[in-house]
Amino acid sequence: MVNIGIERLRKLRQKETLTDANRKTFLHDEWKGIRGKFIAQTTAGGIAFMLWFLGCLSYLYGTLDGSIGRHDNIKVLAVNYDGGIVGQAMDAAYQQLRNPAFFTVEYHSPEEFPTEEDMYHSVWEGHYWGAISVTNGASNRLAAAIQGGDAATSYNPDDALHWVWNQQYYTAFVQQIVQSGMQQLVGATRLAYIKINGTQAARSLNETDSAAVQAFMNPISATATNIKVAPFGAVILLNTVSMAIPILQQFFFLLVLNGVAQKHQLYSKMTVRSSLLVRRVAGLLYSFGAALCQTGYFWAFKENWQVNGNQFVLTWMTLWLLMHIHLLILDSISTIAPLPVMPFVILLWVFLNLASSLSPLELQAGFYHWGIALPSHEAYSILVTIWTGGAHNRLYRALPIMFSWWVLANITTSITHWRACHLAYKMEHQESIGIKNSKTRDEEAAISAEEPESGRCSRQATRTAENLERIRSAEETAMEQRQAYGPSIPPLA
Numbered sequence: 001m002v003n004i005g006i007e008r009l010r011k012l013r014q015k016e017t018l019t020d021a022n023r024k025t026f027l028h029d030e031w032k033g034i035r036g037k038f039i040a041q042t043t044a045g046g047i048a049f050m051l052w053f054l055g056c057l058s059y060l061y062g063t064l065d066g067s068i069g070r071h072d073n074i075k076v077l078a079v080n081y082d083g084g085i086v087g088q089a090m091d092a093a094y095q096q097l098r099n100p101a102f103f104t105v106e107y108h109s110p111e112e113f114p115t116e117e118d119m120y121h122s123v124w125e126g127h128y129w130g131a132i133s134v135t136n137g138a139s140n141r142l143a144a145a146i147q148g149g150d151a152a153t154s155y156n157p158d159d160a161l162h163w164v165w166n167q168q169y170y171t172a173f174v175q176q177i178v179q180s181g182m183q184q185l186v187g188a189t190r191l192a193y194i195k196i197n198g199t200q201a202a203r204s205l206n207e208t209d210s211a212a213v214q215a216f217m218n219p220i221s222a223t224a225t226n227i228k229v230a231p232f233g234a235v236i237l238l239n240t241v242s243m244a245i246p247i248l249q250q251f252f253f254l255l256v257l258n259g260v261a262q263k264h265q266l267y268s269k270m271t272v273r274s275s276l277l278v279r280r281v282a283g284l285l286y287s288f289g290a291a292l293c294q295t296g297y298f299w300a301f302k303e304n305w306q307v308n309g310n311q312f313v314l315t316w317m318t319l320w321l322l323m324h325i326h327l328l329i330l331d332s333i334s335t336i337a338p339l340p341v342m343p344f345v346i347l348l349w350v351f352l353n354l355a356s357s358l359s360p361l362e363l364q365a366g367f368y369h370w371g372i373a374l375p376s377h378e379a380y381s382i383l384v385t386i387w388t389g390g391a392h393n394r395l396y397r398a399l400p401i402m403f404s405w406w407v408l409a410n411i412t413t414s415i416t417h418w419r420a421c422h423l424a425y426k427m428e429h430q431e432s433i434g435i436k437n438s439k440t441r442d443e444e445a446a447i448s449a450e451e452p453e454s455g456r457c458s459r460q461a462t463r464t465a466e467n468l469e470r471i472r473s474a475e476e477t478a479m480e481q482r483q484a485y486g487p488s489i490p491p492l493a
Contacts, residue, residue, distance in 0.1 A: 052344055056351040063355045063364045063371075073362040074103040074177050077122055077131035079113050084139025085197050086160055086189070086220060090132075092196065093188035103129065103181050116162060123164045124227055126392035130178045132163040132185065132222075145215035148206030155215045161186055161222035168228035168388050170360050171235045186222045193220055228388040232303035238383070242294070243357045243376045246319065247350050249290045250327035254334060257282055267424035276417050283327045291319035307387060314386045321402055322379040328409030335416035353377075375405050 016022065024030045031038075078094075080087035094105050106128075113119050119131040138160040145155035163182045167174060201219075206212040257279065261267060266275045295316040299307070326349075333345055356371030357380040364371075371377050378398035385393050 049343075052347060056347050060351050060355045060358070063359055063368050066365070067359065067363040069100045070363050070365075071102055071177050071181075072100045072104045074129045074360075076103050076105050076178065076181075077113070077119055077128040078105045078107050078133070079110055079116075079119060079131075080107070080134045081110050081116075081136040082134040082138040086138040086142065086193065087134040089193035089196055089220070090134055090161070090185070090189040092192040093185055096192070097181075097184060097188055102184075103177055105132070105185075120164050120225065120227075123166060124388075124391045126169075126394065129169075129174065130163060130165040130182065132161060132182060135159055135162055138220075142215065142219050143201075143204070146201050146205050146212055146219075148209030148212035152206070152209055152211035152215055155211070157215070157218050157221040158223045160220045161189065162225070163222055164225045164227065166227040166388065166391055167230045168235075169384050169392055170239065171230045173360055173363065182222070182224070186220070190218075190220045227391055230305060232301065232305050234298075234301045234303075235305075238298070239357045239380050240354070242298075243380060244350050244354045245294065246290070246323045246376075247326045247330070247346070247353060250287065250323055251330050251346055253283075253286050253290075254327065254330055258334070265424070265428065267421045268428035272418055272421045275421060276414060279331075279417065283324060283331070287323035287327055288320055291316050291323050294319050311386050311389075315383060318379055318382050318386065321406065322375055325375050325402065325405045325409055328406070328413045332409060332412040332416050335413075335420050373401060375402055378402050 026035065078090075080090070091107075098105075113122070116133055116135075119133055122128055123131050141151065141155060142160065144151035146152070163186075165174060165178045165182065167179075201216060205216050261275070261279070266278065270278070295312060298315065299312060329349070330346070334342055337345060352371070353374050353376035355368065356374040356377035361369050361372060378394075378401045381392070381394045381398045382402075385391065385395060
């Protein structure tokens with residue numbers, strides 16, 4: 001089999017189109033002038049992209065650089081409804097754990113938050129990342145349980161502390177910072193209680209009562225309330241890759257839309273208003289379908305994620321708005337930016353938006369906080385509110401920012417479209433004049449076909465020069481078309 005493959009490869013290399021006899025090596029003198037240009041241009045392009053990726057990824061990585069040292073920017077509410085030894089133990093535990101890599105506990109009085117329901121709503125509304133409370137009567141219940149009897153039998157250490165969190169909001173970070181930190185705080189509170197009150201508790205311990213001994217050995221634990229459980233593995237993609245995909249989808253569709261418009265010369269033959277409406281409708285329909293597809297694979301891989309049909313539709317509409325914003329922005333830029341610049345623009349726009357939703361602003365250095373104005377950041381904020389049934393509601397900020405982008409992009413796209421129609425018509429008009437001049441010259445050449453030999457040679461040289469000029473004109477026309485229609489790929493049919 002190997003010999004057969006080698007024989008076929010040898011025959012393939014002997015074909016006229018591939019044989020070395022009809023080609024020159026890179027080091028041949030024929031490439032002497034081109035060789036240096038090829039190396040210089042390839043090197044310049046490669047270095048430009050390396051540096052651009054370096055800059056974009058440095059910006060992205062910079063949003064997470066030193067974030068562990070900013071965990072204390074994450075605020076957690078704490079209320080002591082007990083007023084006894086358990087509350088003292090929790091305070092001592094927090095003072096021991098307190099450092100820049102641990103969340104900040106903000107203590108408030110029971111008068112400010114009369115019930116645990118008030119604490120829950122404070123987290124639900126997004127004022128705090130979490131909340132923890134020492135339940136009313138926790139110290140008395142524990143003291144009674146250590147002495148034995150019915151109090152020991154009915155004692156549940158999980159009733160001592162209660163904490164609340166929202167797993168849906170920046171899931172990876174809230175699990176790492178809030179969930180893990182709460183577990184550390186509860187464990188440290190147990191140890192602090194033993195250190196503060198262990199000797200006193202041992203004196204009153206009913207050693208003959210196994211339930212009392214159990215309460216003494218495990219005095220304090222906690223009950224957790226999760227506002228929105230996010231139990232599926234793909235949740236980590238919702239604020240990462242899923243925020244970059246809408247931009248890429250719209251850019252690739254834009255290439256197709258421009259290619260079809262260029263092939264059928266929409267800008268030069270159709271009225272400006274009609275061509276603008278055609279592009280708007282095409283963009284709306286495509287972003288509508290693309291948003292449906294993205295929402296569809298969110299739901300297809302949701303596993304045990306508890307979301308309903310209403311949330312599906314709202315997610316779909318949010319992604320539709322986000323995608324249409326990206327399409328309009330890229331359309332505006334691509335119409336006026338030179339073609340070689342577009343890869344740099346796309347990369348920058350992708351990484352800026354991705355960085356704005358990748359991690360919470362509380363963990364980013366102040367330099368990056370401007371990302372709150374980017375559409376992807378606000379879109380993710382809206383999506384979290386939808387998925388949690390209204391929690392962490394920032395619609396008062398997110399919707400105005402997103403609609404501002406949409407309105408501004410509609411205006412700029414309309415302006416650049418008028419410019420493109422102007423250039424396309426101008427190019428078409430100049431091309432038609434060139435074709436007429438070419439036909440005139442051909443007719444003159446036919447009339448003078450009976451000229452003497454010397455005259456025909458002169459005429460032949462003139463036609464050769466004209467053909468070269470036509471080739472150059474074709475290249476210029478292609479460049480002008482790209483300038484008018486923007487980057488494009490040929491239509492499929």
